[in-house]
Amino acid sequence: MIASFLQALVNGTLAGAVLALPALGFNTVYAVLRFPNFAIASLATIGAFAGWIANVLWGWPAPAALVVAFVIAGAAGAATDALALRPLRPRGAIMAAIGSVALDLLLQNAVRFGFGNDPRGYNLPVFRDWQVAGIAIGPQEVEDAGLALVAMVALFLLLRFTRIGKTMRAVADNAALAESKGIDPARVAWIANSVGFGLAGIGGMLVALDTSLDPLTGFRVLLSIFAAAVVGGLGSIPGAVAGAFVVGIGEEFSTLFLAPTYRTAIGFLAILVVLSFRPRGLFGERAY
Amino acid sequence: MVDYLASLAVFAGLYALLGLGLNLVWGLGGMVNLGLAGFFAIGAYTSALAALHLHFPLVAAALSAMLLAAASGALLAVVTARLKGDYLAIVTLGFAEVIQLIASNEIWLTNGTDGLSAIPAPGRGALSPLGFDLASAGIVWVVAAAAAAALGRLSAAPYGRVLRAIREDEMVARVAGKNVLSFKISAFAASAAVMGLAGSLYATYDGYVAPDSFDVLVTLLVVLAVTAGGVGRMQGALLGGVLVVALSEGTRFLGGLLPGLSALQMASLRQGVIGLFLLLLLRLRPEGLLPERMRVHPLNDQGGKIR
Secondary structure (H helix, E strand, O other): OHHHHHHHHHHHHHHHHHHHHHHHHHHHHHHHHOOOOOOHHHHHHHHHHHHHHHHHHOOOOHHHHHHHHHHHHHHHHHHHHHHHHHHHHHHOHHHHHHHHHHHHHHHHHHHHHHHOOOOEOOOOOOOOOEEEOOEEEOHHHHHHHHHHHHHHHHHHHHHHHOHHHHHHHHHHHOHHHHHHOOOOHHHHHHHHHHHHHHHHHHHHHHHHHHOOEOOOHHHHOHHHHHHHHHHHOOOOHHHHHHHHHHHHHHHHHHOOOOOHHHHHHHHHHHHHHHHHHOOOOOOOOOOO | OHHHHHHHHHHHHHHHHHHHHHHHHHHHOOOOOOOHHHHHHHHHHHHHHHHHHOOOOHHHHHHHHHHHHHHHHHHHHHHHOOOOHHHHHHHHHHHHHHHHHHHHHOHHHHOHHHOEOOOOOOOOOOOOHHHHHHHHHHHHHHHHHHHHHHHHHHHHOHHHHHHHHHHHOHHHHHHOOOOHHHHHHHHHHHHHHHHHHHHHHHHHHHOOEOHHHHOHHHHHHHHHHHHHHOOOOHHHHHHHHHHHHHHHHHHHHHHHHOOOOOHHHHHHHHHHHHHHHHHHHHHHOOOOOOOOOOOOOHHHOOOOOOO
8 A cells, every 4th residue: 555655656756747847838838928828739749759750760869859859849839829829919818829729739630640640659778667665666757757857957047047038037027017128029939939838849758758659649638737837826937847746646646546547637626626725826826 | 412411501500509609608708618518518418318318308308418518617617717717718628628538438327439329319210311300400500590599689688798898897897896706607607508508409419429529629610610700799600600510511622632642631631721720710800700799889989999
């Protein structure tokens, strides 16, 4: 009993670290542009496929392939936002959100058109699980979580110490004031989208490494991403990380007493509970 | 050919009905519902199960479908009513996913991904297949027209005026002494009930329900119907239902233009076109073909434009 408890805690922590990346991406974009961009699901998938091309077709190792996932997903996210969603934003957050669902459908089907529905695998060495005090720990999962942590630290350093990060925080804090100080909102939107969806792309590939790669890879974790973002506080950067660990561990514990197919429904339950008792999430809506 | 058109007419009427539900809550109340496929599914499954296991007649099955859909709509509205619309968008989208998950996994109740079949419908045995399609199209369109008329009345009534006031400025409505929360919850529940009714008619007509009929594509098609017809205009949803079916059937003919595609590529092209079409529509003609007519006070007339 205690062993399965600890096992769930370990698995949940590792899963939470991976989930934190798309959740950070979602909240980074929300903090700057002030609407939920649902296209994050297919952009995570696009990142996973870009990484697959680098890893399987070009023979690159996983960390290098993750860089490709970041670049392609970030570029695709920033370009599609500028093309399709920016013109909708003056009509309100809801219009942009609806547009992003349509964009998600478009991108998901573009991937399906090109790659088909059959699941694919990456070209990675398979390791035997480590056994520590009766708990099985997968080296691949540990490496994934480690890579996710590196990406998270990079984002914090970017936001905290660079001029770009300062600009993004200024817009998140007060967009009108930032604009009056000469910060170009379109440029900040490009940066926030590139960084946010780039992280989603890395997250998508890490999820695909652990599960499977097909056009719905990102969509399957969408509910968990929402849950992490809302539990932590919509638009909050530290909140996304905290929310991801809460949701990751919660989903893993749920498998102790629920059918594993319902693990993503736990995220939805977490959303309802948090909105009922702490509507602004654990960390509130302040970005940073 | 006639039976094909008759079955298209049924689906156009169902989309119109779903569009009316969305128009009530989004067009009038300014609250988005990206999980309407979930309410549609609740209506379809409730009605199917009531007819299959409890032998409810059509009207009783439809009423129970509306009731359950309304109750779940009210629950979601209660949780999100005090928050910004973003939360409602996220929660409703997630809700539809969870409903699909439950429909796929609670095999004892829903028969899982195999779906429920042989759902009884009055007249299916007595009429020829064509006669059944035509009768169904007639019933669905009578229901849709009645719902459009009723919601049109509601929208002109004080209730609709308050909803529009909440949409434009919640604070003003509150200052005017309106209980914003209860208006939001009741509108959301009523709209979910209309969607549940559409689900019940769908299950009865089709005789078969399965989880994959209730994915996010349905939601997008209905958003497309409402946007095309005109957000806030009830007749617009009727027009929108017809347009959406024409569009999604029209994309079938893309195959003739682009030979050499696999069936899967064709299917993804069709879905992609629908996403693209909605994006273009939101961009180029967001007020729809039948824009909402706003009465503007003469002292505040800026050309009668709505923002």
